[in-house]
Amino acid sequence: MAQNERNATDLRTAEPRLPVYPMAVDLYETADGLVLMADLPGVRRSDLNVRLDQGVLTLEGVARTEPEAPGQTPVALEFRDALYRRTFTVGSGIDPSRIDASLQHGVLTLRLPKAEAAKTRKIEIRTEKN
Amino acid sequence: MVFYRLPESAIFRNLREQVDQLFRDFEGPRFADESAGFPAMNVHSSAEEVVVVAEVPGVAPADLDLSLTGDTLTLRGKRNTLPKGVEESWYHRRERRTGDFVRMITLPDRVDAGRIQAECRDGLLVVRMPKAPESRPRQIPVQAS
Numbered sequence: 421m422a423q424n425e426r427n428a429t430d431l432r433t434a435e436p437r438l439p440v441y442p443m444a445v446d447l448y449e450t451a452d453g454l455v456l457m458a459d460l461p462g463v464r465r466s467d468l469n470v471r472l473d474q475g476v477l478t479l480e481g482v483a484r485t486e487p488e489a490p491g492q493t494p495v496a497l498e499f500r501d502a503l504y505r506r507t508f509t510v511g512s513g514i515d516p517s518r519i520d521a522s523l524q525h526g527v528l529t530l531r532l533p534k535a536e537a538a539k540t541r542k543i544e545i546r547t548e549k550n
Numbered sequence: 551m552v553f554y555r556l557p558e559s560a561i562f563r564n565l566r567e568q569v570d571q572l573f574r575d576f577e578g579p580r581f582a583d584e585s586a587g588f589p590a591m592n593v594h595s596s597a598e599e600v601v602v603v604a605e606v607p608g609v610a611p612a613d614l615d616l617s618l619t620g621d622t623l624t625l626r627g628k629r630n631t632l633p634k635g636v637e638e639s640w641y642h643r644r645e646r647r648t649g650d651f652v653r654m655i656t657l658p659d660r661v662d663a664g665r666i667q668a669e670c671r672d673g674l675l676v677v678r679m680p681k682a683p684e685s686r687p688r689q690i691p692v693q694a695s
Contacts, residue, residue, distance in 0.1 A: 446644045447643040457608075461582075487594055493596065496593045498582055498586065
């Protein structure tokens, strides 16, 4: 736990004033691996960290939601700038070298392929011939 | 009575942040206030324009429908959260909202409907609406009698 906390503080150190929130995620499992979708509205690619370390997956992103227009004052706010962070234990069954991550329309899609050893294997049953 | 706020020492700031974090952890995974509806919206205003920012992660610009009637802004859309090659029944966890949505908000000022600009970036819809001439601040000269 202490190890994870230390590794997960890159963006936290860079943005100490932002509140930290977990993001909403969907997680699916296919025959080949896990598919994780994370809502990250306002997070640019350069402000996103994805890390897998000792079976712990850490997602971190800084959401910047202010409009780039001069002289604006807030009238009504339902969200604000934040640091999204969440960690997941994925264990040793994931092949870390083949993880695929893409960010589109503020959604991170992570494809985590299962390591060969963790895949479901069909076992053929022999019949004894007398 | 006057209260003075003393500078916070690092140790108390750290403790306060940890307690704040504890309460946020109870609140669950959604950080935006969606009690008024999805998507969550922020409204900003300047002397020149009204700007509305909506959180629409995973919605392609083509799936958004934005309209203005009087001073009511309506945003409709459809959100499909299922990734390619995945069946709905294969989920372990589903926290993201899915399906059709509609949200209406009343703008704080009259805007010029002909000059509205809307664009998507990083899952945010940013709508910039120049104020109508009658809604802009007007300087009123004060005269001595």
